[in-house]
Amino acid sequence: MKNKEDILLELARAVVDMEEDTCRRSARESLGAGIEAAEAINGGLVKGMMVVGDKYEREEYFIPEVLLCSDAMLAGLAVLQPHLPVDRGGTAAxxxxxxxxxxxxxxxxxxxxxxxxxxxxxxxxxxxxxxxxxxxxxxxxxxxxxxxxxxxxxxxxxxxxxxxxxxxxxxxxxxxxxxxxxxxxxxxxxxxxxxxxxxxxxxxxxxxxxxxxxxxxxx
Amino acid sequence: MMMTEKERLGAVLAGATVDRPPVLCPGGMMSAATAGVLRQTAGNRHNDPAAMAEVAETIRAATGFENLGVPFCLTVEAEDLGSRVDPGGAEVEPRVAVYAAAQPAAVMARPLPPPDSPSRAAVVCDAIKLLAARHDDTPVIGNLTGPMSLATSLIDPLVFFRLLRKDPAGAHVFLDYLTEYLAGFARRQAAAGADAVAIADPTATGEILGPANFRTFVRPYLRRLARTIRAAGSGVIIHICGDATLLLEEIRDMGPAALSFDSVVSMRKAQTVLEGIPLMGNISTQVLHRGTPERIGQAAKHALDSGVSILAPACGVSLQTPLANLRALTDTGRRPR
Structure with a gap:
């Protein structure tokens, strides 16, 4: 069985590689492995999106690529969000x-x-x-x-x-x-x-x- | 030897020597139908050929640009292919309000307006005819929306950009369909008497698409249009928005066209890569809008000194731009060099 670190890395990679299905699957896997949803989001999806942002800044990715990365991130997020504690995000600007x-x-x-x-x-x-x-x-x-x-x-x-x-x-x-x-x-x-x-x-x-x-x- | 404005533009676009660069504002996305011009005209300049021709003539008289250009926006083709356009007013240009469809297939399933119908494309061609008949020495420039910009005026750009990666073959089918339609419109403009056709493809920038997507999804179609227009006997200008420096290698071979650039592009640097290609530009439209006539004269002189083949605004002209500022640009351009 994959350890926590592998799963988080896989989530981030799926975002960077624009793989919606992999992202969804890894998100489910993270829940199955007992990883907190918030950790999977921050340590996997958001981390991946930060790499995407860097690639965009370095002119390695452009708008079409960023859109598909964001789709992959949102697919993973849709799996994880229902498992977040309800009070999360109450203080977001x-x-x-x-x-x-x-x-x-x-x-x-x-x-x-x-x-x-x-x-x-x-x-x-x-x-x-x-x-x-x-x-x-x-x-x-x-x-x-x-x-x-x-x-x-x-x-x-x-x-x-x-x-x-x-x-x-x-x-x-x-x-x-x-x-x-x-x-x-x-x-x-x-x-x-x-x-x-x-x-x-x-x-x-x-x-x-x-x-x-x-x-x-x-x- | 003194050249007429028409001879001068023809020579520049054919790569021949001229006495001095022409100073142009081609129309379309780069239109000088400012509030100051529109105060002097009446009628529906977007839908009535006579009113359209009259506004083009008023622009020339009021600003001194050495061409007559129609239309005054980038929505003609999108409206004819099914998008709903908000006509705007004296302060806001016409723009797409509702996309024609959610997916390319639905756009392609729609019948095209027949050539003899009173489409907006027909209005543009009729206005070109009127202008060509009335002006022997001033070039008439027709305008075209580039294929990528047209595609993203018909369906949501964010949907189409995803298709470039998710379904490249499908994206090509749509771009090919639009390019065929645009080639037909360009041939009608040439037949109506357009001395040149300017293509603006503001969505197809280096910043938005990047060099690889530009090479695959933009260049082949613009090149096809450039060749079509040349073959129909008119000159070609292609305007590339944004930082074209990102695309210098990609745009070396765009077919028989002059290239127009935004103000962020260093014309000197561009020339080193694009040797032999006539370059047009690139007076900042913010300076044109808010600068003093003196500052604009300096910017124009700087552009001429850096070797532009055609002196022109760098992008869409703000409709609040004072006529005196446009005059400062054309006065500097018209001075013998």
């Missing part, structure tokens, strides 16, 4: 995410969502072509602490500014961290519109957001 109005590209945003969820964030995905006011409404409704705005088109970048102005006008700007990213967005533009965080890619979005939230919650 909530992120409202979407692509600003005028742009129907949502590839980058979807990738950020995948990586955020793998890192344990609770993500509310508003999709693409989202009117600026919807971000604020949803963030208030779910009690989010982070608003993530994405665009791939230089023609729609002003929508990001509108969201921040909207938060300021309502006097609630300091209740949210605003993160911006997408092809045409630069650190200079992020500073100019008063965003808290610029995310050049999905991996740094998670890394920088985690670091910033730590500082923020201590302040």
């Amino acid at each position: 909530k992120v409202v995410l979407g692509v600003v109005r005028g742009d129907t590209h949502d590839i980058g945003k979807s990738l950020v969502k995948i990586m955020l969820e793998a890192a344990g964030f609770e993500v509310y995905d508003l999709g693409r072509d989202v009117p600026p006011a919807d971000f604020v409404t949803k963030a208030l409704e779910v009690g989010a602490s982070v608003i993530g705005l994405s665009t791939l088109m230089s023609t729609t970048m002003d929508g990001m500014r509108t969201v921040i102005e909207d938060l300021e006008a309502r006097g609630i700007r300091d209740r949210f961290l605003v993160m911006v990213g997408g092809g045409p967005v630069s650190p200079a533009f992020a500073r100019e519109i008063g965003a808290d965080l610029y995310a050049p890619d999905a991996n740094s979005a998670v890394r920088n957001l985690t670091a910033l939230l730590e500082v923020w919650s201590c302040a």
Whole structure:
């Protein structure tokens, strides 16, 4: 019989190798071997997804590959999730995410969502072509602490500014961290519109957001 | 010898020597139908050939770009093949609101609009005819959506990207079907009088797909379109979004086409790999939108100094771009060198 370490390695490898069926099977095997579901998720699936993130950053994997890795991870997660203790995730930071109005590209945003969820964030995905006011409404409704705005088109970048102005006008700007990213967005533009965080890619979005939230919650 | 704008573009795209690079904004994804231009026009520029031709003429008069380009968005083919398009307005370009289908098979099962129907493709061809008849010396540029971008305007991109790996043969069948359709549309544009056809494939970037997927799922189809357009007697421009530096080896052999790049690409570096290929670009559209005319003039001069064959914006032009800024670009481009 395989030991715990082998099973966790197998879970991670199945994610990296985009093997949905193997991932599902290994997840069941982990439960059979008495491994805690949380450990199988963190020590197997999430670890695999971190390797995927690194490969993406190193330009070894691209969007099609990352999508299939994420499918494999989700297949394993579907097996493990029912076995988690019920109170898990109650403290996860909530992120409202979407692509600003005028742009129907949502590839980058979807990738950020995948990586955020793998890192344990609770993500509310508003999709693409989202009117600026919807971000604020949803963030208030779910009690989010982070608003993530994405665009791939230089023609729609002003929508990001509108969201921040909207938060300021309502006097609630300091209740949210605003993160911006997408092809045409630069650190200079992020500073100019008063965003808290610029995310050049999905991996740094998670890394920088985690670091910033730590500082923020201590302040 | 003084060349006409049409002669100059024809010569550049054929790889011949010219007195100076033309300064263009081809239309399609890279359209200068800004709010400032649209204030001077009326009519339905997306569905009425006369209004479309008039906006193309107004762009030229108001901005100084040395071409007439139609249409003004990247949704014509997607709408004709079944996606629902939100027409937008003066501040937001038309965009796909609802995908045509969940899977490629359902798109291919749909009958294509007959050539004589009032499809959006027919509107574009009729506008090209009007423009070609009215302008002897200014080139008319028609525009095409690249196959990968069309595929991902018809079904959810995240579904199609998975297919590239899960069912590569099926993905090829769909891309082949779309390329045949696009080749037919391009031939109609050429027959209507388009001096050049510009293909924009903004989904097919190095960042999204990577070199290996680009080689397999993008290059063969763009190359086929380039050859088709050349054979029909028109020049070809292919715009590649994002950091094409990732793809320099892949795009060395794209067929008989000029290559247009985004602002992140160093034209000097690109030239060392793409020797002999006319390069177009690549004035940052953010600088065009928010920069001063003086700063834009400098950027244009820098692009010319780094050896571009065609001076042009680097990507989609923001609709709020001031006309004076576009003028600063074309004024610099039009100065004799």
